[in-house]
Every structure is written in structure tokens, then in C-alpha cells.
Amino acid sequence: MMLKILGAAICSILVSNNISSMFQIDKRAIKAAVALRICSRWGHGDPYCDHCVGIQETMLHVMRDCSGAYDIWKHLVPLRGRLELFTCYYHDWVVSNLKATVTVADSVEWKVVWATTCDYLWRWRNTLTFDANFVIPLHTHTEIMKYVGYYYKAKPTSDVAL
Numbered sequence: 001m002m003l004k005i006l007g008a009a010i011c012s013i014l015v016s017n018n019i020s021s022m023f024q025i026d027k028r029a030i031k032a033a034v035a036l037r038i039c040s041r042w043g044h045g046d047p048y049c050d051h052c053v054g055i056q057e058t059m060l061h062v063m064r065d066c067s068g069a070y071d072i073w074k075h076l077v078p079l080r081g082r083l084e085l086f087t088c089y090y091h092d093w094v095v096s097n098l099k100a101t102v103t104v105a106d107s108v109e110w111k112v113v114w115a116t117t118c119d120y121l122w123r124w125r126n127t128l129t130f131d132a133n134f135v136i137p138l139h140t141h142t143e144i145m146k147y148v149g150y151y152y153k154a155k156p157t158s159d160v161a162l
């Protein structure tokens with residue numbers, strides 16, 4: 001309901017400012033485009049998460065709060081950091097993880113694990129949305145840590161002579 005009101009408000013602003021006539025755009029086409037854009041925030045026409053009942057799919061939801069994301073994070077986040085990871089606000093969550101100096105197993109930087117996990121969560125979410133045949137790997141955290149290992153192997157070291 002709120003989205004329809006917002007869409008109608010945006011449409012009326014466009015029409016009242018004569019933007020639609022400048023570009024020869026039909027009022028109904030604008031309404032449809034605005035409604036479609038709002039309702040398909042992430043590209044599949046429904047603003048709600050496919051996994052969680054009645055929850056709007058925000059960026060934070062996809063990356064952290066979704067039940068599917070939680071199942072992955074709980075295998076990766078050290079026990080001492082779980083409460084903070086799942087309770088802070090989005091901005092604080094991003095900043096604190098990017099600035100983290102802690103390491104996890106084998107001197108792997110947490111910020112690398114965090115960024116890789118976010119990347120996988122977003123890719124898997126999009127692939128599930130647009131590819132009906134896609135199946136998420138059974139051991140998602142293992143897949144993520146394997147990619148983190150590839151990152152460290154490919155990362156240039158400071159002791160390489162040029």
C-alpha cells in the first residue's frame with residue numbers, strides 16, 4: 001500500500017512538473033514504470049524475500065538477516081563476534097567489518113571472509129532468482145573459504161622481487 005502511494009506521488013510530481021509532456025510520455029506508462037521499479041527492487045517483481053515469510057528484501061536482509069544468510073554466517077563468524085554481527089545497524093555493520101583487524105583460522109583476515117561472503121550471498125541470491133535450475137552448494141561456508149584461499153594465493157606478496 002505504501003509503495004503504491006509513493007509511486008503515485010512520484011508520478012504526480014513528474015506530471016505536475018510537465019516532465020511527462022516534455023518527453024511525450026503517457027501518464028499511465030509512468031505509473032506502470034514507477035510501480036514496477038518500486039516493486040521489483042532487486043529485479044524479480046516482488047519486494048519480499050523468497051525464503052522468509054512477509055519480510056521485505058532489503059540489502060541488509062539479503063546480506064545478513066535472511067535465514068539463508070544466517071545459516072552461512074553462523075559457520076563463519078567466531079563466537080565472540082556473533083552478537084555484534086547480527087544486531088548492529090547496516091552502516092555500522094559494513095564499516096566495522098571493513099575495518100576489522102581480527103583474523104580467523106590460518107591468519108585469514110576477517111574482512112576478506114566478510115567481503116567474500118557478502119559477494120557469494122548476493123550472487124547466490126541473484127542466481128536463485130533468475131535460474132530455476134541453480135542449487136546452492138551443500139556446504140556453503142566451505143565454498144566461501146575455498147574462494148578466500150584462492151584470493152590469498154592470487155594476492156601479491158610484499159616479498160616478491162620485481
Ligand SMILES: [Zn+2]
Binds near residue numbers: 050051065067
Ligand atoms: Zn529472507
